[in-house]
Amino acid sequence: xxxxxxxxxxxxxxxxxxxxxxxxxxxxxxxxxxxxxxxxxxxxxxxxxxxxxxxxxxxxxxxxxxxxxxxxxxxxxxxxxxxxxxxxxxxxxxxxxxxxxxxxxxxxxxxxxxxxxxxxxxxxxxxxxxxxxxxxxxxxxxxxxxxxxxxxxxxxxxxxxxxxxxxxxxxxxxxxxxxxxxxxxxxxxxxxxxxxxxxxxxxxxxxxxxxxxxxxxxxxxxxxxxxxxxxxxxxxxxxxxxxxxxxxxxxxxxxxxxxxxxxxxxxxxxxxxxxxxxxxxxxxxxxxxxxxxxxxxxxxxxxxxxxx
Amino acid sequence: xxxxxxxxxxxxxxxxxxxxxxxxxxxxxxxxxxxxxxxxxxxxxxxxxxxxxxxxxxxxxxxxxxxxxxxxxxxxxxxxxxxxxxxxxxxxxxxxxxxxxxxxxxxxxxxxxxxxxxxxxxxxxxxxxxxxxxxxxxxxxxxxxxxxxxxxxxxxxxxxxxxxxxxxxxxxxxxxxxxxxxxxxxxxxxxxxxxxxxxxxxxxxxxxxxxxxxxxxxxxxxxxxxxxxxxxxxxxxxxxxxxxxxxxxxxxx
Ligand SMILES: Nc1ncnc2c1ncn2[C@@H]1O[C@H](COP(=O)(O)OP(=O)(O)OP(=O)(O)O)[C@@H](O)[C@H]1O
Ligand SMILES: [Mg+2]
Numbered sequence: 001x002x003x004x005x006x007x008x009x010x011x012x013x014x015x016x017x018x019x020x021x022x023x024x025x026x027x028x029x030x031x032x033x034x035x036x037x038x039x040x041x042x043x044x045x046x047x048x049x050x051x052x053x054x055x056x057x058x059x060x061x062x063x064x065x066x067x068x069x070x071x072x073x074x075x076x077x078x079x080x081x082x083x084x085x086x087x088x089x090x091x092x093x094x095x096x097x098x099x100x101x102x103x104x105x106x107x108x109x110x111x112x113x114x115x116x117x118x119x120x121x122x123x124x125x126x127x128x129x130x131x132x133x134x135x136x137x138x139x140x141x142x143x144x145x146x147x148x149x150x151x152x153x154x155x156x157x158x159x160x161x162x163x164x165x166x167x168x169x170x171x172x173x174x175x176x177x178x179x180x181x182x183x184x185x186x187x188x189x190x191x192x193x194x195x196x197x198x199x200x201x202x203x204x205x206x207x208x209x210x211x212x213x214x215x216x217x218x219x220x221x222x223x224x225x226x227x228x229x230x231x232x233x234x235x236x237x238x239x240x241x242x243x244x245x246x247x248x249x250x251x252x253x254x255x256x257x258x259x260x261x262x263x264x265x266x267x268x269x270x271x272x273x274x275x276x277x278x279x280x281x282x283x284x285x286x287x288x289x290x291x292x293x294x295x296x297x298x299x300x301x302x303x304x305x306x307x308x
Numbered sequence: 309x310x311x312x313x314x315x316x317x318x319x320x321x322x323x324x325x326x327x328x329x330x331x332x333x334x335x336x337x338x339x340x341x342x343x344x345x346x347x348x349x350x351x352x353x354x355x356x357x358x359x360x361x362x363x364x365x366x367x368x369x370x371x372x373x374x375x376x377x378x379x380x381x382x383x384x385x386x387x388x389x390x391x392x393x394x395x396x397x398x399x400x401x402x403x404x405x406x407x408x409x410x411x412x413x414x415x416x417x418x419x420x421x422x423x424x425x426x427x428x429x430x431x432x433x434x435x436x437x438x439x440x441x442x443x444x445x446x447x448x449x450x451x452x453x454x455x456x457x458x459x460x461x462x463x464x465x466x467x468x469x470x471x472x473x474x475x476x477x478x479x480x481x482x483x484x485x486x487x488x489x490x491x492x493x494x495x496x497x498x499x500x501x502x503x504x505x506x507x508x509x510x511x512x513x514x515x516x517x518x519x520x521x522x523x524x525x526x527x528x529x530x531x532x533x534x535x536x537x538x539x540x541x542x543x544x545x546x547x548x549x550x551x552x553x554x555x556x557x558x559x560x561x
Contacts, residue, residue: 014561015561052401056556073404076404077403082402084398088398090390090394090396093324097323104313104315104316105317107312109312110312
């Protein structure tokens with residue numbers, strides 16, 4: 001896959017000296033869903049704002065589909081749609097006029113039929129003549145999305161699209177994002193809901209204090225850093241672990257009735273089978289078992305915690 | 309050129325102005341009528357003629373300029389301040405649109421509205437008094453030049469302002485006094501020599517003088533100088549706008 005966005009050695013220091021990004025290099029592949037994760041103030045919005053032309057970089061280059069975002073800004077920006085983190089709409093204008101302006105700003109010919117289908121998809125069509133201030137919060141958010149999609153961008157940035165949005169609407173947005181991806185749109189989203197990244201993303205990037213500390217395929221990330229925990233309820237309590245089991249990362253509960261085995265799922269070896277064999281050989285009976293798997297959330301907390 | 313964008317902003321701005329059209333129309337019409345009642349009758353009964361023109365007719369170009377300047381500045385400053393204030397400016401900054409196009413769209417829309425209101429002022433005045441325009445094309449040229457120049461000036465204010473108070477500050481503190489002292493209601497020849505020279509620092513004097521010349525062929529100052537001063541102020545505003553976009557002043561961080 002070829003990169004559709006390429007960021008190289010990007011740094012940003014805001015006036016006043018606050019360093020928001022430090023030497024960030026990143027490539028986004030065409031057609032993927034990329035989730036940008038990081039705690040508050042990590043620099044996610046800054047990164048997106050620079051790519052979209054709202055914030056000026058201090059150092060570094062960025063190109064979108066080969067177009068430098070500064071030298072060749074028209075070609076670069078024409079393909080990008082942005083849903084910013086903040087709800088920003090002209091409250092006194094109607095829904096339809098708002099999306100019409102957005103489409104025009106990006107140099108696209110008026111196309112009311114397209115805008116109608118877009119507003120229908122976002123369940124806003126019956127409010128097309130309403131002033132934006134009369135919409136509910138969720139509708140306003142959908143209007144922000146409609147604005148970003150009004151000019152049919154190839155690349156879509158969603159800066160916390162589901163913050164403060166109810167479960168149903170969040171599911172709806174996930175569906176929309178999947179639909180867009182199926183139509184060939186590249187999507188970069190930031191989120192604080194890790195289940196969202198887990199559910200949606202092809203790849204994940206983690207920013208901490210302006211540094212991109214990790215970029216990884218989501219599945220591989222969960223395999224590599226994800227831990228599995230197998231808990232065995234023993235048929236008879238053990239006083240101590242037999243020596244033959246010391247090779248395994250086992251821990252025995254205080255009352256000796258449960259064994260907990262933590263292991264990484266690396267795909268190749270099958271440590272569980274080996275453990276069960278050894279238990280069998282040692283004559284330890286198993287009454288019950290359960291497994292738990294760490295989520296992206298556990299991984300994320302581990303990453304952010306470990307390196308700070 | 310991103311003509312679609314210019315068009316879209318233009319249409320959007322015009323729609324916004326239409327929503328407030330009633331207020332916009334009432335103010336110049338009412339103020340013109342009031343000026344005629346107060347200045348035209350009260351003072352006009354004492355000063356019957358200025359340079360061969362009846363006092364009522366004499367103040368018409370100044371009244372139009374007064375409305376033109378106020379409207380140009382307020383329309384243009386609000387037009388660009390509002391997206392900054394509510395945050396929708398992000399969309400303009402992230403669109404494939406150049407500084408020149410942004411200025412053409414916003415300043416053009418503001419200037420168009422103020423020209424309309426300027427002509428409306430003229431029409432209102434024509435209700436009270438007989439007006440002959442000696443050089444109609446020059447009249448329109450001055451109207452256009454002034455509204456564009458002061459819309460640019462308003463655009464600069466709209467970018468500089470970081471509160472609604474500041475947005476009102478310059479029009480209230482500078483433009484209104486300059487217009488009143490700019491010879492709207494008197495010929496600067498009526499002033500003592502010292503004050504006459506002080507007045508010449510006021511750029512509005514040149515606008516009103518040149519504009520009045522296009523009506524009656526009489527002016528306090530040579531028309532060529534009036535025109536040059538207006539063009540100079542236009543160039544100055546263009547320079548500031550160019551600098552704003554080059555540095556991203558108050559637009560980008
Ligand atoms: N306009 C600005 N001027 C000065 N500093 C800024 C500005 N915008 C952001 N910052 C600072 O830059 C850093 C990164 O901010 P940014 O908004 O990019 O974080 P974020 O990862 O998007 O956070 P969040 O998850 O809260 O949205 C923060 O320390 C922030 O205070
Ligand atoms: Mg943010």
